[in-house]
Amino acid sequence: MYLDDPVHALAAVTHAAPYDYYRRLAAGPPLRFDTQLDCYIAAGTAGVQAVLSHSDCRVRPPGMAVPENLAGTSCGTIFAELVRMNEGARHTVPKQVLASALGQVDLVRLHQSTLQIARDHIPGNAVDLHNAMFELPLFAMAGLLGFAPAQWPQLAAWTRDFVACLSPLSNSDQLAGAQAAAAALLQRFTLLLRDTVPGSLLAEIKMAGWQSEPRLLANLIGLLSQTCEATAGLVGNAVLALRTQAGLHARLRSDPGVWPAMLREVSRHDPSIHNTRRYTACPVEIGGVALPPGQMLLVVLASAGHDASVHAEPGRFMLQRPVSPILTYGHGRHACPGQQLAQTMAAACLQSWADVLAAMPLAWCYQPSLNARIPVFMEGQAA
Numbered sequence: 454m455y456l457d458d459p460v461h462a463l464a465a466v467t468h469a470a471p472y473d474y475y476r477r478l479a480a481g482p483p484l485r486f487d488t489q490l491d492c493y494i495a496a497g498t499a500g501v502q503a504v505l506s507h508s509d510c511r512v513r514p515p516g517m518a519v520p521e522n523l524a525g526t527s528c529g530t531i532f533a534e535l536v537r538m539n540e541g542a543r544h545t546v547p548k549q550v551l552a553s554a555l556g557q558v559d560l561v562r563l564h565q566s567t568l569q570i571a572r573d574h575i576p577g578n579a580v581d582l583h584n585a586m587f588e589l590p591l592f593a594m595a596g597l598l599g600f601a602p603a604q605w606p607q608l609a610a611w612t613r614d615f616v617a618c619l620s621p622l623s624n625s626d627q628l629a630g631a632q633a634a635a636a637a638l639l640q641r642f643t644l645l646l647r648d649t650v651p652g653s654l655l656a657e658i659k660m661a662g663w664q665s666e667p668r669l670l671a672n673l674i675g676l677l678s679q680t681c682e683a684t685a686g687l688v689g690n691a692v693l694a695l696r697t698q699a700g701l702h703a704r705l706r707s708d709p710g711v712w713p714a715m716l717r718e719v720s721r722h723d724p725s726i727h728n729t730r731r732y733t734a735c736p737v738e739i740g741g742v743a744l745p746p747g748q749m750l751l752v753v754l755a756s757a758g759h760d761a762s763v764h765a766e767p768g769r770f771m772l773q774r775p776v777s778p779i780l781t782y783g784h785g786r787h788a789c790p791g792q793q794l795a796q797t798m799a800a801a802c803l804q805s806w807a808d809v810l811a812a813m814p815l816a817w818c819y820q821p822s823l824n825a826r827i828p829v830f831m832e833g834q835a836a
């Protein structure tokens with residue numbers, strides 16, 4: 454343990470400079486018990502992949518499909534149906550439909566449409582930027598789903614309220630806001646399901662034969678909620694790369710073709726999602742470590758991006774790297790189907806705003822979170 458280290462892996466998410474710590478985690482054993490957090494930690498590429506690909510490491514604790522505080526509520530109804538929170542047939546079939554529909558999105562058109570939206574919403578100051586990095590990807594996703602532009606701001610506001618139910622750090626006011634937002638989103642998506650726009654992402658999903666309406670509704674809301682904080686964090690961390698990596702802005706101006714590589718490298722070097730969790734369904738052995746049933750595992754995704762056995766000089770921000778999986782997007786059966794969309798939307802936002810951002814006075818801290826690294830921008834100069 455070094456003096457400036459975060460006190461544990463959960464504190465690393467919002468620590469000012471956590472990556473030396475992550476590199477040491479990645480160089481250690483793939484699975485180790487953390488006495489402070491009282492759980493096992495999976496770190497480095499080997500540890501993360503071993504846990505995420507294990508069939509008996511599940512996304513929910515045994516016997517608790519929905520967190521206790523959400524049971525019987527609108528948020529709980531949505532949570533229970535999300536592919537992200539299910540296993541077996543309840544996961545595999547809807548996951549295939551979603552992954553196939555998302556895989557067919559025309560990324561060139563998405564890039565063009567997001568560029569246009571972002572140019573219409575150039576942030577004038579740090580507070581605008583903070584709101585825009587949440588809103589713009591949500592606007593782009595709402596547009597893909599077939600919502601009219603006049604509906605986007607309200608949908609984005611409800612989604613930002615709704616995601617509070619997914620964080621154990623939310624207070625009772627935030628949870629009440631999440632419940633109201635969940636009810637409103639369910640209503641709005643029910644209308645969209647009735648009046649689906651031909652050619653939209655939703656039309657593709659329906660054509661793929663999705664039958665169960667409550668499950669479909671929940672997972673459509675899931676597309677917005679999965680976009681929300683993770684993509685805001687990607688945009689925010691890319692803004693920081695633009696400000697702190699010498700020569701990067703000039704390079705992107707002279708060669709806009711490297712924007713996709715820039716967003717990919719931010720996803721590895723300073724990712725927005727640092728952790729996920731798994732729970733053993735039965736006694737499990739991983740890499741010689743015996744785990745009892747019901748054991749919680751903290752999977753430190755961010756440490757895999759800094760694993761020197763996979764990424765040469767992991768601390769250096771480099772646009773040209775051999776392509777290898779970026780584990781901030783997960784791995785195995787629950788891997789993110791939205792990676793290309795997220796990087797495309799984020800690239801379009803940054804491309805539209807880069808010149809304005811270069812001159813904007815910005816200071817930042819990180820939004821409290823146990824999983825997501827999302828800068829909060831404020832007026833001022835960086836320390």
Ligand code: HEM
Pocket residue numbers: 505512536537538548551555675676677679680683684687725726729730754780781782783784786787788789790791792794795796
């Ligand atoms: C920078 C942006 C994003 C990051 C870092 C990210 C990260 C992740 C991660 C780590 C998981 C897996 C969690 C686990 O296995 O425990 C996941 C799942 C998922 N993501 Fe993303 N995501 C991002 C953007 C998006 C977007 C834009 C969408 C929607 C278009 C999306 C849709 C999903 C869905 C539906 C799942 C659940 C997949 C399943 O369980 O089968 N994500 N994401």
